Every structure is written in C-alpha cells, then in structure tokens.
Amino acid sequence: MKLGIVLSKPPSYSETFFNSKIKGLLEHGYDVTLYVRENTEEYKNCKVYNAPRVFKNPILQVLSTGFVLLSLVFYLKRILKFIKLEKSSGRSITDTLKNCYKNAHLLKANVDWLHFGFATLALGSEHVAKSIDAKMAISCRGYDMDVYPLKHEKVYDLVWKRVDKVHAISNYMLSKAQELGLPDSVASAIIYPAISPYFFKGKNEKQFSESKSLNITTIARLHWIKGLDYTLEALQLLKQKGVKFNYTIIGEGSEYESLRYAVHELNLENEVSFLGKLSHQTTLEHLKNTDIYLQYSHTEGFCNAVLEAQAMGCLCVVSDGGGLPENIIDNTTGFLVKKRDANALAESIFRVLSMDELDLSPIKKAARTRVLKDFTIDNQIQAFINFYE
Template identity: 30%
Template sequence: MSGQGHRRQVLHVLTALDFGGVESQMRLIADRGAASRWPRAFLAIGGGGAVLDALHRLGAEAGALGCAARIPSPAAAWALWRHLRRTRPAIVHLHGAEANFHGTLAARLAGVPVVIAEEIGIPRHSARARRTFAQLYRRCDRVVAISQAVKDSLILLGEATEAQVEVIHNPFQPQPFYWLPPRGAALELGFVGRLEPVKNPMAAIEAVAILRAQGMAARLRLVGDGSLRPALVQRIAELGLEDAVTLCGFDPDPFARLVGCHVYLQPSLTEGFGLAVCEAMSAGLPVIASAVGGVPEIINHGQTGWLLLKPDAAALADAITAVQAMDAADVQAIAKRAADHVVGRFSIPAYLARCDALYDRLALAAGVGR
C-alpha cells in the first residue's frame, strides 16, 4: 500500500491514558521523543486521566475517544476509523488486546500503510479468541511482543508465527540508586504493584507471618491499590500483623516509599515483562521475583537477583531467609550489578532505537516517505 498522503507520524493506541505500565511507557516515549526519528501521537480508546494530562504538559499530541473498549465494540472501531481517516498517520502502533482488536480493523479500513499490534502480556485466550486474533494478526505488518515469553506464548497458542513476531522489551524509568541500609533490628521488605490476584500480594503478607513466627523481625510495605485491598486488610488482622505490614496505597512515586528497604518482593503469578522488577533493580534493591513470563529475561538467578520457582508464601519466606543469610557485601554487589544490567539493557534510548529500526523497515516496504 502506498504511503502517499499520510503524515510521517506514529500513532500509539491503547485502552486508556490514566495509570498503568503501558500508560507510563507512553509518557516515557513522549518525554524522550527528540531521540526518535518518528514524531509520535497518543490516543486512548477509553478515557484519559493522569497520563493524558502528563502528555499534554509535555506538549504531545494526545487524546481520548471515551468509548467502551470491551471486545467487541463497534462504537470503538467506528470512532477509531474516523480519527484515522482525519489524522492519516503513516504508522499505527497498537498496545494491548482491546487496541489490537479494534485498531487493526479500523486502521485497515482507513488505509493506514503500516499497522503494528503489540501484545503486552501473556495471552489467556479461549479457543475462539485464539482464532480471532490469529486472523487479526495476519492483517498486521508486525506483531511486537514485550518479552520472549510473550512471543513463545503467541506461537504456542497459534495466534502468530515466528516470522510475524518481533521482541522489543519495554523501557522503564530508572529510579534513583540507593545503597542498601545497614542491617538493623528489623528486616524491611517492599512491594510495588496493583493489589490484584495476578500480582499475588497475599503471598508477601503471609511470608512475613512465617518469618516472624521463625523469630525474624520482618516488616513489609505494600505500595499500590486494587480490588484485593479489603481482603489484605482482613488477612493482616487475622495474622496479627497490623504493626508489621503497611498498606501505603497508590503513590505516583512508589519507590520513594521503599527507601530504607533491604529486599524487594515480586511474587506475581504471571508477568508479561516486569517493569516494577526493573525499577526496583535500578533503585539498588535486591529483588526476589517469581520466575514467570518475562522475569527470567531480566534476572539472572544468583547474579542479579533471585528467581522464585513457586510463588507461594513458604517459598518466598525461604528465599528471603536465604538472602538474609548471605554476607551483606555480597548482597550489595548483586544489587549494584543488577542496577547496571537493567539500566544498560532496558533504557528508553535502546527501546526507541529498536522501534525506529522497525518503523523504518516497515515504512520503506509500504512506500512511506518515497
């Protein structure tokens, strides 16, 4: 398809522009836009919020359609088609299942030269959904997976082939590096994430109960909010941990709440990539995380952190005990090595360079800019 008459622009489409990992990624892209060869714009199918406001403050072209994004939504597809016909971007980069579904249909009907779908997590699709997405992805110029684990899942489910999928790891915002505090009377543990079942914060709370029963003065800070909060409050009371576990709530600067922690916990049941893991490592926090999804692509067990093979409270407590038994200088060396690793490998300049190379290649094939 010829790219004549289309703007040399990438339009990023996602479900919402409020809070979340993908939304934060859009803010990073907008903030570092000068490092890319491609001008960017941003569009939410649903509502806006904090990230949309941040994009506007950065001077980015960004908006929200205000449509229900649940699949299928004819209204969402129609609104996207109208937007694409009016703005005529050369490339549409879709993020997440809802955007991939509605955006692929709308972009192809609108004649967008290049369409890229991005899978932002490990798919958990029914047989019918697998067939649907396999059909959609055949109409895309490329499918981006945010980790090798996500790519492997797409291929295993039959939604895409090896040749269709390209792995581009998510970028993240490095945190200020803090040297670990001296070991004192209490072991301070930290967790950042949505208080949802998939993030498994209950395991962290129950691990604290196990450690305290074993005589270790462990304390935990949970930064985030979500549907599990009432259940977590109840469980904390049942275990008598009111003085040991702090529910900090949502914080736009969560790692500032973890200054003074000795170990970071991420006992997730699944992770498409693991942005919070990268952020914790960059902050100099030793990380114990579940060996799920893309996390093993971030952590080299025993060298840049520790992988948890079974994400339950007992295994987590054992891992914490093992790290505490190590020499403090060795733990600090692992934390420093981890910070250097993630900052070097998953930086926003590296991400933008990978995306630009993909955009250039697909745009050339589509005749954009000729």
C-alpha cells in the same frame, strides 16, 4: 515518519517510561499522534484524538452516530474499503457498523504506522490500518496475552492475519503470542521496557543491619495476579522464625478486602502496611529505604517495578512467573522462587537473610549495573526506530 499510537487513555504523568518513549521519537523527527478511548487529562507531548463516545442514552447515540457518519463522508473510499474487509472476514453488518463508529477517529488518521499499545485494543480494529494504507503494529504486554484469551477463545486470530509487526515486552510475551497463534511469518521484536534517567543519580548502596528491622516492599496493584496472598503467607512463616520486618505494599485495587483480612488472620497487623497508590516520586523514596523487594506475581509481562527496584539498589526476590526470569538473573542479580509456593518464598527470603553482606552486595551491584546498562531509554528508542524502519 508518521506514527499513530492507540491507547485506552493518554499515559499519565507518572508513566515516565511511556512519555519518554514518545518524547524520544519526537526528537528523532517522528510525527507522533495518540488515539485514545477516553481522554482523562490534557496531554501536552503530542496531539491526541478521541474515539467517538458510546452513549447509554439511545437518542444521544443515534444523534452521535449521525454526526460521526457525516464526518466520515470525506473518507468514503477508506470506509468502503474497511467495510469490504470486514465483510470478507465474515463480520456481521451490525458489528461492521459498530466498528465503523468505534474506529471513526482512526479511519481519519494519516499515519504510516498504526501501533496498538495493547493487543486487546486491536480487537474490532483489525482492518483499520489496511483501510488507511498504514502498517499495523501491536504490543503484547501482559494481561492481553496471559488472561484475556483464557476467557475469549481464538480472540486474536484475525489480529494475527492483519498485523504487520508485533512488539513483545519480553521473550515470554512473544512465546505466549506464538502459543496463541501468532505465526512465525509475522515479523516481531522484543523490546524490553526502559527506566527513567532519574535512576542514574546517586549510588543507592545499602546494607542489612542487625540493629534495625528489615524493610520489605512490593509495588503492585491489589489484584489476584500479583500473588500478594502467597506473599503474606510467606511473611507469616518468616515472622514465626523470629525475623523482624516491616512490609509495605504500594498500590490499590479490588483485592484490598481479602488481603486486609489475610493480614489480620495471619497476625501481621504490626508488620504490614498498605500505602495505597503513591506518586512515582514518593514510591522511589520508599525504594530508597527498602532492603528486599518482593514481586511474587503469578505472572508478569516483564515488570517495570522490579527494574526500578534493582536500579534503586534493592535486593529483589521474585517469582519465576511470566517474564520475571528475564528481569532477574537467578543468583546473579537477585533470586527467583517457584511461583505459588509460600513455603518456598519464605525459605528463599530466609536464606537471603542468612547470607553474608559480602555475597549480597555484588548481587545488588550487578543488578543495578545491568539495569542501567541494558534498559535505558536511549536503547529503547533506538529499538523502536529499528522496529518502524
């Protein structure tokens, strides 16, 4: 089976789950090739092809277009088919030509499946798979379903018509796709993310203790969707109730300024630290010392960080946004809190703190057991093999 995976860039070293998926499929005899928009680093696990570059300089762009068109001469039949399909869907000539250029690397591909890693990556490439006699798959992961379509109406209409199979990382993502027009007639599968075998080592049992202050952690890009402002407000309420804690945010992003300001205004300077982006390894070290893991996002496709936190034996308190209720079973493997409500989050954390270790320890255990049992890479790879068969 030849599989082409379309991504914006090759998965970085730290994206272990992605790398292990590719490795796993290779081990099962799959021929995997990556097609990317920008090749940021040498990728060793499989072959990588780049999309033609888009130049700002018009002269370079004309030269490059000529070169790319020339290289497509040997694929004339595919190109004609692509153009015909584009025309039949009512695309303008300019857009069709742009798409020819943009998809040149894909139009040369020899694969059985062309799998777009995010739904947005399939936009403008809807007709490629059919033109090269491959099947088309897309993954629905989060932003592509939750936010992008709000700004671009009916953006996936053509994708739904052309796609052969849809992969969603959670039930929530699939229902979002259906809301956006994915018809029931299109085959789909929910394949949850998986965690690296690293987590199976050690036991990671910890207990709250009155003597030391509580360590609370969130791993998130500093982005509005992560609800970090609401989290900080909840922590201020917690501080007012006399709880001693340290809160660590791991991640970087555009909201740093507003969050930093919030920390100052909420008088949390001594409690909160922004650690920026850390390596996967260092992040896990932090989780080792974390008592409570918070993920108070407005929405999540599923959220790997919460999986990893559970595997590391942290008690997870998360919002009920997006796919998080599938990630945490309320009161059994952690706690769900109504989203966008700082009071509710503060109360929830406070309640957890007042609970007995005898009640909390089974929850942490259940979380780790469930994650290690149900979210393994082996399961994930088997699910993907079934997906493509």
